[in-house]
Amino acid sequence: QVQLVQSGGGLVQPGGSLTLSCAVTGRTFGRFAVGWFRQAPGQEREFVAAMRWSILTKIYAESVKGRSTISRDDAGNRVYLRMDSLIPADTAVYFCAATNSGLANQVERYEYWGHGTQVTVTS
Numbered sequence: 001q002v003q004l005v006q007s008g009g010g011l012v013q014p015g016g017s018l019t020l021s022c023a024v025t026g027r028t029f030g031r032f033a034v035g036w037f038r039q040a041p042g043q044e045r046e047f048v049a050a051m052r053w054s055i056l057t058k059i060y061a062e063s064v065k066g067r068s069t070i071s072r073d074d075a076g077n078r079v080y081l082r083m084d085s086l087i088p089a090d091t092a093v094y095f096c097a098a099t100n101s102g103l104a105n106q107v108e109r110y111e112y113w114g115h116g117t118q119v120t121v122t123s
Contacts, residue, residue, distance in 0.1 A: 002026045002098050002112040009094065009117035012086055016121075020081045022096030022114055027077070029054060031102040034079045035110060036070060038092035038119075045095070047105040049081060057103055063089075086121045094119050 008020040024034065035050030049070040051058045058070055067085045072078065079096060094117050097110035104110070 002028075002100075004096050004098060004112055004114035006094075006096055006114040006117045009119050011120045011122070013123050014087055014121055016086050017082065017084045018086060018119060019083075020094055020096070020117060020119070022079045024077045024079060024098065027053065027098065028100055031100060033099050033101075033103045034070075034072070035097045035099075035105070036079075036081045036094060037097060037107060037110075038090075038094045039116075040092040043092075045107050047107070048094070050103055050105060051079070052103045059103065059105060061105070088121050090119060090121050092119060093117065 003025045005023045012018050032053045036048040037045050038048050039045040047061050048064055049060045049068055051070050069082045071080050096114040098112040099110045
């Protein structure tokens with residue numbers, strides 16, 4: 001059984017940077033992939049970034065390309081999301097997620113979810 005435990009988040013100023021972390025246990029090999037999603041008040045959950053665990057293939061939402069990086073630490077079994085040049089529109093609850101069915105950007109493709117971490121960007 002896959003378990004996801006998130007950490008990080010908080011209050012940052014516009015233009016600042018933030019790194020979120022997600023500890024992954026019980027992962028499988030093959031088509032295992034991890035992703036980050038976010039949900040602002042009154043909005044649907046939206047895709048941010050994802051990566052294939054084994055070969056490090058990565059995809060990003062257009063809104064965060066060039067200022068975000070998804071990565072993993074195999075030794076610690078953690079996945080990270082670093083975001084730079086933060087803007088107020090980045091304010092949301094961020095979720096890490098995982099799937100055994102391959103790399104995807106759709107919410108419905110992910111089987112396992114973390115509890116969510118608040119990120120607030122304001123001056």
